[in-house]
Amino acid sequence: MTELHKGPRGQRRGRGARERILDAAQNLFREQGINNTGMNQLCEVANVSKHTAYQHFTSKDELITEHLRQQDPGTMPEVFDRADLTPRERLLAAFEKPATSTPGGTRLCPFIEAAVEITDPEHPARILAREYKKSVAARLTETAREAGAVDPELLGEQLALLLDGASVRTRTLGTDTDPTAAGIAATLIEHAIPETAPPRPRDSAGEMPRA
Known part of the structure; x- marks a missing residue:
């Protein structure tokens, strides 16, 4: 297990506490899971008091939800917003190993982890995880359509499932x-997009033209 370091002493209050709490949550949730991480341990690692923690997050549930929001607020912009790649290349880039991946590549997607550990389907974090996964499939579908896929919805869902x-x-x-x-x-x-299919252009607003 990766050693988890506490925040610098003397910074219990003031600017930076929120960031330290979120950093501690990210490390602890990744290393030992959401349900196995209590607020006492999280506060110790972040070097904040529980009073300070609850000033920033009213509950652990709110912290979990905000933790997820921080993971990928733009839905893989490092893939889908790359203007230097063709749409086909962007689809392939979604499967490139991130430069920030952990040793051994064993980190589970935090949205999947939250969906597995949190049983309540109406929990804000579960709702956020569900919407995020839908947004990934939607962006894959949009990119597949730009690339000229015969059935972009099917290819988008296939690639999302594969990820x-x-x-x-x-x-x-x-x-x-x-x-x-x-x-x-x-x-x-290769099977879904003919090699001769020209990329579909975006309009001036960046939207795909309707068929």
């Missing part, structure tokens, strides 16, 4: 399954 499956299998086995997932994605894309 999530690779994340879970990597965490379960403790081995890097990204190269295998990338190979499968390339095959799916």
